[in-house]
Amino acid sequence: MSMPPPPYPNQPQPPYGQQPPQAPGPYGSPYPQQQPYPAQQHPPQAPYPPQPYPGWGGPPMAPAPKKRRIGLVLGIVGGVVAAVVALLIVVGVVAESGFPEAENKLTLPQKLVDGRxxxxxxLTSAQGRKIEDEAEGAWDAKDxxxxxxxxxVGGDNTKGVLxxxxxxxxxxxxxxxRRNMLKGAAEADGVTLAVPRKDFTQDxxxxxxxxxxxxxxxxATMTYPVCAWTDGNTGAAIASMTSETAKQDPSEVDLAFYAKLTRQIRSETLKPID
Known part of the structure; x- marks a missing residue:
């Protein structure tokens, strides 16, 4: 007499969140080095980019995650795009006076942060018009x-996205x-504010x-920082994630580093209006 099949012939695989953690460095550097950011005196053969914050560096990044894990990370970051667009809805009344002159524009260079x-x-053609419509109707904004x-990172989505x-x-x-940008991001569907806003100033x-x-x-629970700036001509939110930083405890995220990264991105994306 044949035996009945076991009650659970296909055992489920462990969920993504239970995969054995890959060994990050002491800080968990999210980006591989091409040019130092910012420039420092470190041996050129260092496998990770030196940075002006304690703990940057360490062993090389673990091998790229499996394809299904990468898809999950990129899916989350794709959701960040929608969240960032949503956060641009800001309560305000458009006035007709007191606006600065239009001197600078925001661009998308082919490479950012010293080429990294x-x-x-x-995504401008798909998402840009939404920003324009919402900003014109809600911000103190014109044109x-x-x-x-x-x-x-290096053109490879599996290494990190921004x-x-x-x-x-x-x-x-x-x-x-600027503050409402971050407020809107934290109020997007499925998102939790883990570490409140911190302001970084520079003369x-x-x-x-x-x-x-x-x-x-x-x-799985993903962790990612969002930084924002707004000046008289430009405003932007920057969200970034790698398979390693996505697993960080929120309290371990070095916001000072990401603020500095955001300043460099701003300097590289602003161009004078012709």
Missing amino acids: FELAQD VVGVVGQYA VLSGMYGRFKNTDTA GEPTVSCEVLTQKSAG
Whole structure:
């Protein structure tokens, strides 16, 4: 007599969130080195980019995650794009006076941060109009043009992604706008504010504000920072993630580093209006 099949012939695989952790460095550097950021005196053969914060460096990044894990990470970051677009809805009344002159515009260079990031997808045509419509109706803003792009570390999405979502035009009340950017990001569906906004100031430059968000998907909780700036002509939110940083405890995210990264991105994306 044949025996009945076992009651559970196909045991489920462990969920993504239970995969054995890959060994990060002491800080968990999210980006491989091409050019130092910022420039420092370190041996050129260092496998990781030196940085001006304790703990940067360490053993090389673990092998790229399995394809299904990569898809999950990129799916989360894709959701960040939608969240960043949604966060651009800001309560305000458009006035007709007091707007600065239009001098600078926001661009999407082919490479960012000393060439470490390469433009993987220009999403401006798909998402930019939404930003323009929402900003014109809600911000103290005029002549708004939306700009959205996704970058990859070395052109490889499996190594890390960075989303820039912003605009250029003529803006008033820039402090309120910057804070509302992050407020909107933290209130997006499925997102939790893990570390509240922290402001970083620097003489002669606009304030950069950063926060840490978490988002659950397929049983896993992803961690990623979002930083934002707004000046008289430009405003943008920057969200970034790798398979390693996505698993960080939110309290371990170095917001000072990401604020500095955001300042460099701003300097490389701003161009004078012709």
